[in-house]
Amino acid sequence: SQKIEQNSEALNIQEGKTATLTCNYTNYSPAYLQWYRQDPGRGPVFLLLIRENEKEKRKERLKVTFDTTLKQSLFHITASQPADSATYLCALPANFGNEKLTFGTGTRLTIIP
Amino acid sequence: DGGITQSPKYLFRKEGQNVTLSCEQNLNHDAMYWYRQDPGQGLRLIYYSQIVNDFQKGDIAEGYSVSREKKESFPLTVTSAQKNPTAFYLCASSTLGQIEAFFGQGTRLTVV
Numbered sequence: 001s002q003k004i005e006q007n008s009e010a011l012n013i014q015e016g017k018t019a020t021l022t023c024n025y026t027n028y029s030p031a032y033l034q035w036y037r038q039d040p041g042r043g044p045v046f047l048l049l050i051r052e053n054e055k056e057k058r059k060e061r062l063k064v065t066f067d068t069t070l071k072q073s074l075f076h077i078t079a080s081q082p083a084d085s086a087t088y089l090c091a092l093p094a095n096f097g098n099e100k101l102t103f104g105t106g107t108r109l110t111i112i113p
Numbered sequence: 114d115g116g117i118t119q120s121p122k123y124l125f126r127k128e129g130q131n132v133t134l135s136c137e138q139n140l141n142h143d144a145m146y147w148y149r150q151d152p153g154q155g156l157r158l159i160y161y162s163q164i165v166n167d168f169q170k171g172d173i174a175e176g177y178s179v180s181r182e183k184k185e186s187f188p189l190t191v192t193s194a195q196k197n198p199t200a201f202y203l204c205a206s207s208t209l210g211q212i213e214a215f216f217g218q219g220t221r222l223t224v225v
Contacts, residue, residue, distance in 0.1 A: 043203050043216030089155065100171070101214060105155035
């Protein structure tokens with residue numbers, strides 16, 4: 001089954017800068033990859049999905065890229081704000097053709113005013 | 114409002130007791146899932162169900178049981194066989210294919 005690595009446990013970024021989070025996977029290339037935001041003590045909230053045939057996806061200040069050669073997705077938050085501080089999780093299908101999601105451990109992002 | 118509701122938010126269990134966590138959704142989703150979250154370990158799948166009266170074990174099903182008697186309900190029982198039940202439990206639902214999962218607010222279970 002897939003193993004997911006998110007680049008760092010914690011990331012501190014100055015307000016206004018771009019935050020970049022990394023998600024690497026080890027096995028087959030999934031049909032899609034998802035990003036979620038989780039605030040302390042709450043359930044994750046879906047942000048973006050990118051499919052294997054898409055190189056990039058944008059939603060407001062968020063941008064996700066998907067490189068199946070590198071087996072990597074990058075998640076960018078531009079013009080970061082303190083309200084963006086949260087843990088960000090990437091998720092993808094556990095096995096080829098499987099509908100179960102497997103999640104990374106997450107990166108805790110702190111935007112410093 | 115459509116959504117997924119977990120209750121209670123906090124639950125305390127004495128050792129040796131079974132406890133049941135509630136999960137209800139009114140999104141008309143076929144699939145429902147239970148995850149466990151421990152610090153530094155991400156979400157791990159306990160059980161999932163894609164249709165009423167059917168469910169499958171996830172990666173860490175030992176010591177847990179579920180039922181799916183109604184489409185909108187997927188309760189999780191943490192049995193006394195679960196050796197380390199203290200954790201944050203998350204229920205999710207989705208359409209088949211799990212393109213986007215909707216999560217409840219979680220139940221924090223503590224063994225006292």
